[in-house]
Each structure stands twice: as structure tokens, then as C-alpha cells.
Amino acid sequence: MSRFTLLAAVVVLTCPLWAQAKPAADETARVHAAEAMKQASSPRSAASLLRMHALVDEVEDLTPLLSTYAYVASRRTSDPNTRATAQMLLLDTERARGRLVRANEVKQWLGYVGDYYVTGGFENEGKAGCDTDFGPEAANLDLSATYPAAKGGNTTWRKLTANTSDGYIDLATAIRPNREAVAYAVTWLESSQESRVSLGVGTSGAFRLWVNGQLAAKEDRYNLPRPDQSRVSVKLRKGLNRVLVKVCQESGPLGFYLRQESPTVRATLPAKAPALEKGPAPQPQP
Numbered sequence: 001m002s003r004f005t006l007l008a009a010v011v012v013l014t015c016p017l018w019a020q021a022k023p024a025a026d027e028t029a030r031v032h033a034a035e036a037m038k039q040a041s042s043p044r045s046a047a048s049l050l051r052m053h054a055l056v057d058e059v060e061d062l063t064p065l066l067s068t069y070a071y072v073a074s075r076r077t078s079d080p081n082t083r084a085t086a087q088m089l090l091l092d093t094e095r096a097r098g099r100l101v102r103a104n105e106v107k108q109w110l111g112y113v114g115d116y117y118v119t120g121g122f123e124n125e126g127k128a129g130c131d132t133d134f135g136p137e138a139a140n141l142d143l144s145a146t147y148p149a150a151k152g153g154n155t156t157w158r159k160l161t162a163n164t165s166d167g168y169i170d171l172a173t174a175i176r177p178n179r180e181a182v183a184y185a186v187t188w189l190e191s192s193q194e195s196r197v198s199l200g201v202g203t204s205g206a207f208r209l210w211v212n213g214q215l216a217a218k219e220d221r222y223n224l225p226r227p228d229q230s231r232v233s234v235k236l237r238k239g240l241n242r243v244l245v246k247v248c249q250e251s252g253p254l255g256f257y258l259r260q261e262s263p264t265v266r267a268t269l270p271a272k273a274p275a276l277e278k279g280p281a282p283q284p285q286p
Contacts, residue, residue: 025058033068036086040071040078046085053089056096066093084200084228095165103165111259112167113187113243113267117143117157120175120183121254123150129182130206130220130248136184137244139213141273150177159269160185167227171247172254181254185245186273191236191265194280200228201245203256208246211282212237222250227257234282236265240274 032052039045049072052065059065069090072078078086087110095103122134135147149155153176162169169185172178189197201209201217204225209217209232217232247256260267 025055026060026064029055029059030064033064036068036082037071040075040082043079043081045072045079045082049082049085049089053093056093062093062097066090069093080198080231081228084231088227091166100165107165107167110167111261111265113189113258113260114162114164114167114169115267115269116160116162116169116185116187117269118160118171118174118183118185119147119155119157120171121150121155121177121181122147122183124180124182124248124250127206127222127248127250130208130218130246132182134182134184136186137210137246139276141186141242141244141276143273150181157186167257167259168225168255169257170253170255175254178249178254179251181249183247183249183254185247185256185258187243187258187267188240188270188274189236189243189260189265190240190268191238191262193264194236194238195262195264196233196235197260197262197265198231198233199243200231200259200261201257202226202229203245203247204253205247205249207248207256210242210244210246211284212242212279213276214282216282216284222248225253225255225257227259231286233285235280236282237279240268240270242273242276 029052032048036045036048056065069086072086073083073090091103091106094106119136123129143157146154146156158174160174171183175183202225205222206220211234216234217230219230245256245258
């Protein structure tokens with residue numbers, strides 16, 4: 001069971017509307033589907049989607065579920081969080097059906113970024129690391145630099161390409177130490193023109209997110225990672241845009257999700273970090 005399915009199950013099991021007979025699963029799913037589509041512009045639609053998804057193993061025909069997810073996910077007028085929920089459930093369902101090619105197409109459609117340079121781990125004892133600049137936050141980013149790390153060690157930038165089925169970037173495979181640790185991941189989003197794009201971030205703890213050297217989003221809560229815990233709309237410049245993620249972890253998994261929602265933007269890793277040039281600020285918006 002994926003992280004997202006587990007989360008959905010927990011939410012649904014707390015809802016009294018779930019106490020319905022299994023033989024009526026298909027009809028119940030159709031009712032939830034109608035509610036989700038009718039209320040697509042409202043956050044309440046996400047609850048209907050989650051109730052419907054709880055029936056995925058009981059319905060005889062998955063077509064109404066998949067079509068509902070696709071409908072809500074593709075509507076521009078859908079509530080942003082509801083649209084993200086529909087997209088995640090569509091990915092989860094296709095993967096559960098064993099349709100891996102289709103699941104990968106959905107993941108690409110969702111805009112998950114999987115290519116990074118990463119470095120760490122830095123000290124986060126007492127959760128003090130998120131407000132400490134360990135070096136990678138400098139405007140003049142040097143991918144050949146060496147930084148003092150936790151426990152008297154040193155760390156450098158290394159390439160990490162993740163091809164997970166759900167878009168999760170597992171930093172624990174590349175970062176040591178990976179407990180009470182801070183890690184950085186940097187990528188570049190290439191845009192064919194100046195544009196505004198929505199970013200979805202989910203991390204295993206607190207985080208900071210910079211776009212072109214300017215802080216665009218932050219969160220000090222420590223929690224398990226899940227997609228789109230935080231969303232921010234930022235302005236991208238034409239060409240390469242540096243996106244730096246700082247993950248501050250206490251215990252458990254060390255990793256994050258990052259996705260962007262523009263079909264005209266793609267992630268890329270230059271061999272050398274381009275200098276930050278003067279240009280429009282990211283002007284973050286919720």
C-alpha cells in the first residue's frame with residue numbers, strides 16, 4: 001500500500017458515511033463520484049474522492065472512479081487541493097492495477113521532479129538546522145564545493161536521479177548521517193518564457209524552498225512526507241530557474257516530494273550551476 005493510499009484510508013475510516021454495505025459498493029461509488037464532480041471547485045470534493053477511493057478493492061468496475069479522477073484533475077476550475085487529490089488517486093489506482101506505463105504517464109503529467117544534485121547531512125539537533133545556513137544557500141552556488149557536515153565529516157554535491165512510482169525522493173539513500181539531519185537538493189526548471197507556475201512540496205519535517213535565490217516557501221512543522229503538503233505559485237524567468245529545497249528532519253524517513261504543474265516547464269541538471277542573473281523575483285503566492 002502506498003503512502004497516499006494509507007493516508008486516504010485513515011481519513012475515510014474516520015468518516016461515519018463509510019459504514020455502508022459492501023454489496024452496494026458500485027452504487028455508493030457512483031454517488032461519491034457525482035458529489036465529487038458537482039463540488040469540484042470546492043475543497044469538499046476531496047472528501048468525496050477519498051470516500052470513493054476507499055471502495056477501489058470492492059467495486060466491480062473501476063471505470064467510473066478513473067473517469068472521475070481524470071475529470072476533476074483536468075478541470076482548471078477545480079479547487080487546487082481537490083485537483084491534486086484527484087491526480088494522486090488516479091496515479092495510485094493505475095499503479096495498483098499494474099498499468100505501470102499508464103501510471104508513469106500520469107506521474108509525468110503530474111510534473112514530479114526526479115533529478116537533483118543533493119548534499120548533506122548537516123546537523124539538526126534540537127531542530128535548529130533549518131535556520132542555519134550550512135553553505136549551499138549561497139547565491140554563488142558551486143557544485144564542486146565541499147562543506148563541513150555533521151559528526152565532523154565533509155560532504156559534496158552528488159547527482160541523485162529518482163524514478164520511484166510515486167515521485168518520492170528518498171534522500172536517506174544518498175545522505176549520511178540521515179537522522180536529526182538537514183539535507184539540500186537543487187534542480188533547475190527550464191521555462192520557454194516568463195510564466196507563473198504552481199509548485200507542490202511535501203517533506204519529512206520542516207523545509208525551506210528557494211527559487212532563483214529568494215525564499216519562496218517555508219514550513220516549521222515536522223511531519224511525515226506526503227505530496228502537496230504545501231503549495232506555492234511562483235514566477236519563473238525565461239530559461240533556467242534554480243530551485244533549492246532544504247529538508248530538516250528529526251527522525252524517520254528523510255526525503256521529499258516536489259512537482260510543478262506547467263506542461264511547458266521541464267527539469268534539467270546543468271553540469272555547472274549557472275550564475276544567478278538579474279530578473280523578475282519569484283513573487284510567491286499561496
